[in-house]
Amino acid sequence: xxxxxxxxxxxxxxxxxxxxxxxxxxxxxxxxxxxxxxxxxxxxxxxxxxxxxxxxxxxxxxxxxxxxxxxxxxxxxxxxxxxxxxxxxxxxxxxxxxxxxxxxxxxxxxxxxxxxxxxxxxxxxxxxxxxxxxxxxxxxxxxxxxxxxxxxxx
Numbered sequence: 001x002x003x004x005x006x007x008x009x010x011x012x013x014x015x016x017x018x019x020x021x022x023x024x025x026x027x028x029x030x031x032x033x034x035x036x037x038x039x040x041x042x043x044x045x046x047x048x049x050x051x052x053x054x055x056x057x058x059x060x061x062x063x064x065x066x067x068x069x070x071x072x073x074x075x076x077x078x079x080x081x082x083x084x085x086x087x088x089x090x091x092x093x094x095x096x097x098x099x100x101x102x103x104x105x106x107x108x109x110x111x112x113x114x115x116x117x118x119x120x121x122x123x124x125x126x127x128x129x130x131x132x133x134x135x136x137x138x139x140x141x142x143x144x145x146x147x148x149x150x151x152x153x154x
Contacts, residue, residue, distance in 0.1 A: 002028055003047045026072045028052050034059070035112060036104055039068055046122065050078060055117060058101075065117040066101060070110055079111060086113045 001010040002025050004018035011019055018025060029052070033041040039056040040063075046053045050073045057063040071082040083103070090100040102114035121129075 002026075003044060003052075008047065029054060029070065035068065035106060036102075039066060039112075039114060041068065051082075056114075058114075065119075067098065067115045067117045069113040069115065071112070072110070074109065082111050082113070089113075089115075 002013060002015065003010055004021060004023055004025060006023040007018060007021045009018060009020040011025055015025055017023065028044060028047065029035075029041045031042065035041070035056070038058060038060050040059055042055045042057060044052060045055050045067065050071065052070045052072060054068045054070065056066050056068045058066050071078060073079075073082075086100055086103040089097075090103075093099070098116040098118055100113060100115050103112070104114075105111055
């Protein structure tokens with residue numbers, strides 16, 4: 001199965017377009033794929049219009065879990081933005097932010113950013129469970145952790 005980056009619907013492996021929204025499908029990395037001889041992909045954590053994030057194990061560091069973000073948008077502007085994001089995030093150090101460990105371009109020309117894996121629910125799941133105004137402490141806490149370090153970098 002491959003997940004549509006636009007609407008998140010599962011589609012057959014051979015499909016070229018999403019059965020629900022008609023968007024072109026981009027092939028995601030499969031279970032067991034090894035990137036750079038080091039990062040072994042286990043599963044998709046999430047997928048959106050510009051990229052996918054995978055749970056992987058770092059074979060050079062005793063199979064430590066990592067999150068691998070793949071840039072699916074191959075336009076020059078998206079590639080520049082992805083590199084810029086990796087550079088900015090690599091300078092942020094906060095106990096509640098994942099650290100960027102690596103950045104590389106794979107053999108197919110796609111870009112990858114490797115970050116610390118933080119287990120738990122994503123913000124979308126938390127909002128779905130608690131409602132958009134559910135637990136105000138969650139939104140403030142997440143907002144504070146995400147915004148303050150970025151602002152500090154300019």
